[in-house]
């Protein structure tokens with residue numbers, strides 16, 4: 410059950426649409442969405458007594474597992490509400506942290522999210538809390554913090570101290586990590602933008618519309634990273650990221666930035682914009698400001714104006730007066746504009762591909778393994794002497810490097826016909 414509270418005299422920019430989106434993004438199955446008007450928050454239960462009783466009845470009638478509040482609740486309010494409703498209650502901060510917990514990929518991001526979860530938990534860990542079974546409604550309990558739920562405050566305090574110490578060290582080593590990241594096997598493109606802009610939808614549509622070759626190397630990657638292939642270009646890794654939010658609670662800002670830390674390793678950012686949002690210019694400015702704060706403002710950016718099916722704009726490229734590409738208009742839902750977007754991405758980051766052939770002796774197993782990792786094998790045959798004949802597509806830069814190494818190490822590999830551009 411979602412409870413959206415509108416306080417008297419406060420603007421309600423979207424009638425709870427963002428909240429609804431966050432809840433479903435986090436995996437909630439929404440049985441009921443309530444919008445409640447109130448003059449001011451009640452210190453004990455946020456809502457008035459009558460309203461709480463009404464909610465309790467609905468919770469029991471609908472067998473609700475979890476009540477999500479689109480507000481920041483104090484520990485006391487949260488506890489009182491849980492008692493009155495006989496059900497877990499998670500506030501806006503808990504919900505956002507849940508999303509961050511699932512999205513944090515870098516070491517620093519995970520540490521920051523865990524720190525934020527535990528700091529909150531410490532103030533909320535009160536005896537009697539366990540009257541609620543913890544398996545009911547997982548939201549707010551997932552992520553690195555969840556294993557700590559049953560431990561006591563002292564242990565949490567120790568863990569928090571240790572996390573802080575580790576974060577200091579991580580920050581000190583960040584420069585080294587950046588260097589290591591530049592050795593990523595494929596160019597990475599990250600989707601950034603306001604929550605609800607359509608990043609995840611675009612992520613799915615793009616990876617489906619490209620000639621995506623499922624392969625084992627990437628099958629084990631994070632579900633928010635996928636490999637995509639544009640004909641004639643080297644594959645690209647596409648990363649979905651956590652969305653930017655309105656009124657992000659201040660104690661979550663560090664966790665939010667750290668969750669986006671991986672954006673810094675991308676070669677290109679696709680800034681996804683909900684072209685139909687009335688406040689889209691404010692959203693664009695907010696995203697730009699955050700990118701600057703996390704030091705990602707130097708990364709090339711391509712604007713993607715999404716939801717053309719709603720705005721009625723024609724899909725495709727939008728050029729500046731000077732003739733350079735400014736944005737691509739698309740619809741993640743209908744797929745309109747995808748070919749243009751894939752092309753624009755590949756042109757900016759994808760290296761061109763070659764088709765090459767090699768014959769390797771049985772002793773050159775290491776090289777063969779390397780080719781299997783770095784190239785996409787088109788054909789492989791072994792003759793009676795154990796010689797492996799390979800035909801493969803590889804990006805031209807990697808191939809030039811490998812050939813130079815092969816030459817230097819006196820490799821026996823025979824390079825049969827000259828390499829030709831691959832047709833993808």
Ligand SMILES: Nc1nc2c(ncn2[C@@H]2O[C@H](COP(=O)(O)OP(=O)(O)O)[C@@H](O)[C@H]2O)c(=O)[nH]1
Pocket residue numbers: 430602603604605606607608609610611652715716717718719739740741742743
């Ligand atoms: N009409 C329309 N709706 C879209 C489009 N792309 C995304 N949406 C909807 O916008 C909402 C947010 O999409 P999502 O991909 O989850 O946004 P994210 O928060 O940026 O990841 C969902 O309800 C989508 O169905 C589009 O091209 N057209």
Ligand SMILES: [Mg+2]
Pocket residue numbers: 434608609610650652
């Ligand atoms: Mg998303």
